[in-house]
Amino acid sequence: MERNPPSASAEAERAAVGAALARLGWSEAAPPRSELLPLLHAVQEEHGWLSRGCLHELADRMALPFPDVWGVASFYAMLRLEPPPAVRVQVCDDVTCRLRGACLDAMSARHGAPSRFQGHAYPHEDGSAAAWEAVPCLGQCEHAPVAVVEDRVIRDATIEKIEAAMNGRVPPETASAIPDPVPGEVRRVMRKGPSALARAEEMGSAALLDLVEKSGLLGRGGAAFPAAVKWRAVAGAPGEKWAICNADESEPGTFKDRIVMEEYPELIAEGLRIAMLAVGAKNGLVYVRGEYEEAARRLAATGVRVFRGAGAYICGEETALFNSVEGRRGEPRNKPPFPTEHGVFGRPTVINNVETLSNLPLLVLEGADAFRAHGTERSAGTKLFAVSGHVERPGVYEVPFGTRLGDLLNMAGGVWQGRRLQAVLCGGVAGTFLGPGALDTPLAFEARNVGSGAIVVLDETASLPEILARIARFFRDESCGQCVPCRVGTQRQLELVERIGSADVDILRDLAAVMTDASICGLGQTAAVAIMSALPLLDGARGDPRASDFDGRAG
Amino acid sequence: MEIFVDGAAIAADEGQTILQALRASGRDAPVLCYHDNLTPVSVCRACVVEVEGSRALVPSCSRKVAPGMKIHTDSERVRRSRRMVFELLASSVDTSTAPELQGYMAEYGADPSRYGDAVARVAEPLRDDNDLYVRDYGKCILCYKCVEACGPDAQFTFALTAAGRGFSARIDTGADTALLDSRCVFCGNCVAVCPTGALMPSLEHRLRAAGRWAPERQHVTGTICPYCGVGCSLELHVQDNRIFKVTSPSDSSVTGGHLCVKGRFGFSYVEGPGEPPPA
Numbered sequence: 001m002e003r004n005p006p007s008a009s010a011e012a013e014r015a016a017v018g019a020a021l022a023r024l025g026w027s028e029a030a031p032p033r034s035e036l037l038p039l040l041h042a043v044q045e046e047h048g049w050l051s052r053g054c055l056h057e058l059a060d061r062m063a064l065p066f067p068d069v070w071g072v073a074s075f076y077a078m079l080r081l082e083p084p085p086a087v088r089v090q091v092c093d094d095v096t097c098r099l100r101g102a103c104l105d106a107m108s109a110r111h112g113a114p115s116r117f118q119g120h121a122y123p124h125e126d127g128s129a130a131a132w133e134a135v136p137c138l139g140q141c142e143h144a145p146v147a148v149v150e151d152r153v154i155r156d157a158t159i160e161k162i163e164a165a166m167n168g169r170v171p172p173e174t175a176s177a178i179p180d181p182v183p184g185e186v187r188r189v190m191r192k193g194p195s196a197l198a199r200a201e202e203m204g205s206a207a208l209l210d211l212v213e214k215s216g217l218l219g220r221g222g223a224a225f226p227a228a229v230k231w232r233a234v235a236g237a238p239g240e241k242w243a244i245c246n247a248d249e250s251e252p253g254t255f256k257d258r259i260v261m262e263e264y265p266e267l268i269a270e271g272l273r274i275a276m277l278a279v280g281a282k283n284g285l286v287y288v289r290g291e292y293e294e295a296a297r298r299l300a301a302t303g304v305r306v307f308r309g310a311g312a313y314i315c316g317e318e319t320a321l322f323n324s325v326e327g328r329r330g331e332p333r334n335k336p337p338f339p340t341e342h343g344v345f346g347r348p349t350v351i352n353n354v355e356t357l358s359n360l361p362l363l364v365l366e367g368a369d370a371f372r373a374h375g376t377e378r379s380a381g382t383k384l385f386a387v388s389g390h391v392e393r394p395g396v397y398e399v400p401f402g403t404r405l406g407d408l409l410n411m412a413g414g415v416w417q418g419r420r421l422q423a424v425l426c427g428g429v430a431g432t433f434l435g436p437g438a439l440d441t442p443l444a445f446e447a448r449n450v451g452s453g454a455i456v457v458l459d460e461t462a463s464l465p466e467i468l469a470r471i472a473r474f475f476r477d478e479s480c481g482q483c484v485p486c487r488v489g490t491q492r493q494l495e496l497v498e499r500i501g502s503a504d505v506d507i508l509r510d511l512a513a514v515m516t517d518a519s520i521c522g523l524g525q526t527a528a529v530a531i532m533s534a535l536p537l538l539d540g541a542r543g544d545p546r547a548s549d550f551d552g553r554a555g
Numbered sequence: 556m557e558i559f560v561d562g563a564a565i566a567a568d569e570g571q572t573i574l575q576a577l578r579a580s581g582r583d584a585p586v587l588c589y590h591d592n593l594t595p596v597s598v599c600r601a602c603v604v605e606v607e608g609s610r611a612l613v614p615s616c617s618r619k620v621a622p623g624m625k626i627h628t629d630s631e632r633v634r635r636s637r638r639m640v641f642e643l644l645a646s647s648v649d650t651s652t653a654p655e656l657q658g659y660m661a662e663y664g665a666d667p668s669r670y671g672d673a674v675a676r677v678a679e680p681l682r683d684d685n686d687l688y689v690r691d692y693g694k695c696i697l698c699y700k701c702v703e704a705c706g707p708d709a710q711f712t713f714a715l716t717a718a719g720r721g722f723s724a725r726i727d728t729g730a731d732t733a734l735l736d737s738r739c740v741f742c743g744n745c746v747a748v749c750p751t752g753a754l755m756p757s758l759e760h761r762l763r764a765a766g767r768w769a770p771e772r773q774h775v776t777g778t779i780c781p782y783c784g785v786g787c788s789l790e791l792h793v794q795d796n797r798i799f800k801v802t803s804p805s806d807s808s809v810t811g812g813h814l815c816v817k818g819r820f821g822f823s824y825v826e827g828p829g830e831p832p833p834a
């Protein structure tokens with residue numbers, strides 16, 4: 001039943017694994033399990049893909065059981081368990097790229113159906129590699145539609161550009177600079193300033209903890225948890241501690257952390273350093289989304305320790321991230337225990353998002369009052385929003401909390417081509433759809449509309465059912481598969497959304513209830529929120545009173 | 556300490572899980588991934604209860620009690636989530652040899668048929684690649700019990716893993732290696748803990764496949780394993796005077812339900828003349 005017979009090129013596989021081990025400094029000793037993901041990346045770079053032979057060899061060299069290595073390798077979309085085609089072509093088919101005219105049909109017509117990661121490698125019916133892959137959001141949505149040919153990101157992708165690149169004929173693209181601020185923007189985080197490190201070192205742990213508490217800084221990753229509460233818990237814990245920057249930004253429509261990493265990497269390195277000082281952590285690292293190669297390079301250049309993900313949205317969940325760092329499958333853990341007590345390697349761990357940590361240098365330099373001078377009473381400071389979709393100027397905009405949604409859209413040039421607004425997906429795919437009547441809503445944590453900071457605009461021509469189906473598929477594809485409500489619930493939700501009629505609303509509500517109430521982690525708990533919020537906007541379900549009273553909780 | 560379950564005060568001990576406290580007071584919760592001798596993974600979510608002050612439902616099999624905790628085991632939210640868990644499982648896998656799950660479905664009124672026929676199911680061929688046990692992952696609910704029993708909770712062989720992710724996640728020997736070529740040492744401890752019949756002794760599988768499965772002609776005989784000095788307690792499962800399965804009581808202080816290949820599968824020598832085992 002062995003799917004692949006033992007490789008004929010065992011020697012080449014051994015050599016590739018040996019080279020990968022040597023490159024990471026493990027020529028002699030057996031590496032610890034936490035080296036598994038970096039080594040899988042390295043072996044893939046050496047060999048092109050992760051053959052059975054490579055994985056057996058790596059398992060032997062690491063003294064790990066082969067099934068364990070297989071379990072990890074098969075979890076991540078970037079790790080290839082099948083040989084790739086001669087030229088690797090990935091076309092983003094996610095929400096924003098669809099809205100901006102991703103050339104999916106043209107690609108299919110000319111190059112056949114795409115392959116797609118389905119939670120277990122990329123299956124090809126005849127065993128051969130498809131010519132191209134449809135992939136989830138690449139975090140480059142301000143340039144949508146986006147494709148990647150080999151390692152080259154193609155912005156504003158057209159079929160002509162993609163085909164030219166497939167034939168090796170594309171001039172190198174120049175990195176686009178951050179545009180100047182537009183009126184209404186308040187750039188406090190996104191700027192190059194003096195270093196705050198010396199000042200932070202002078203202040204020391206107690207003063208830093210007080211400062212963060214006084215500032216009211218809330219986590220920017222989506223959960224809006226007070227940073228000071230986490231920090232104090234870890235600072236008060238005994239023994240060795242960790243501080244981690246969560247840079248696994250992978251939610252469709254979200255690209256603000258990528259911009260900060262690429263343009264202001266030193267802010268993150270300083271922010272992490274300040275967090276380590278405050279909580280007394282000797283160890284720190286930045287977990288960067290695997291697809292963000294440029295961001296990882298620029299961060300590494302600051303001297304901070306960078307750990308690369310490998311294509312799994314779920315690893316942005318903090319406990320899944322810990323497992324990933326430890327060389328395990330990126331499955332979230334049941335909580336409690338919480339990270340502040342039992343985090344990475346079982347140690348007390350403070351974990352903050354890129355944007356949260358990027359606020360620290362300015363907070364240290366200017367103090368809590370200056371920080372609180374922007375924003376609202378309960379959401380202090382400024383916020384980065386990634387605005388994309390049907391607007392004139394997609395991009396990242398930094399505004400004070402409390403800014404009206406309509407004002408933010410105006411900063412992005414308003415709905416493009418003079419069209420009318422249909423809906424705004426506010427806060428990412430785990431956020432909510434708002435209709436045109438909601439433009440006066442202030443954006444703030446207390447309004448529960450900030451989420452991941454993604455704002456995706458749909459004009460009157462957009463197909464809402466198509467977008468909902470894509471969102472449903474995202475959750476199905478990215479579920480870790482551990483718990484029943486999410487593993488099966490996201491699959492059933494996708495099937496229902498693809499055919500939605502009002503008869504299905506009762507089942508959708510039951511699915512939403514079990515996913516929200518009984519899933520292990522935030523992925524399953526939020527997988528129904530955007531979809532349920534859109535039902536009142538859908539023609540098929542419009543007028544169905546059951547569709548409009550869902551608030552994300554079980555009734 | 557005192558906790559409150561559906562309005563009634565009950566006594567509980569520090570360090571107990573909610574499930575343990577429920578059971579100690581004569582109550583219970585449905586469980587699929589929980590097993591007394593395995594570390595709780597809390598993935599099936601069948602056992603969820605409502606704890607006041609907690610936003611989401613909590614798994615009673617692993618959540619520890621706290622003084623004054625107010626727990627609801629029969630609220631509409633709890634019943635709905637449990638019903639959906641059973642319904643979702645039954646809509647995706649073959650439950651024909653999973654009696655506990657069938658019982659829960661009836662108790663909670665799960666109706667997997669309402670998703671229609673056109674839904675994706677776990678489609679896996681029967682893996683019948685050795686003489687001792689078969690693997691039918693089309694019945695697997697991914698409770699992780701086999702992985703735990705093969706790994707650090709009993710056997711320390713590490714022949715099994717979860718692979719892939721999401722709806723495509725499967726239990727795997729690693730690259731779908733045939734059992735005889737894998738790390739498996741055929742202790743059968745995974746078979747013993749599997750709640751669905753996804754893992755099944757080959758003899759039982761053959762009886763069922765041949766239409767000769769007859770529970771009314773079966774009995775269980777307790778004995779001690781004759782092979783070594785450990786002296787594991789055995790239960791011989793017999794139909795028509797032929798052994799088709801050997802287990803050990805999970806509350807046995809000697810085995811905790813776990814055996815080695817000899818005790819589990821090495822019984823053919825006791826079989827006297829008679830009808831040969833079904834081929």
Ligand code: SF4
Nearest residue numbers: 480482483486521524
């Ligand atoms: S909710 Fe989904 S992603 Fe989270 S643990 Fe469960 S299956 Fe995994």
Ligand code: SF4
Nearest residue numbers: 705739740742743745
């Ligand atoms: S029979 Fe024993 S060794 Fe083999 S997979 Fe099952 S538990 Fe592991």
Ligand code: SF4
Nearest residue numbers: 695696698699701749
């Ligand atoms: S094979 Fe059985 S024990 Fe293993 S995960 Fe599936 S249902 Fe559970």
Ligand code: FES
Nearest residue numbers: 092097137138141
């Ligand atoms: S890059 Fe395509 S949706 Fe984000």
Ligand code: FES
Nearest residue numbers: 597599600602616
């Ligand atoms: S029995 Fe508690 S989650 Fe499975």
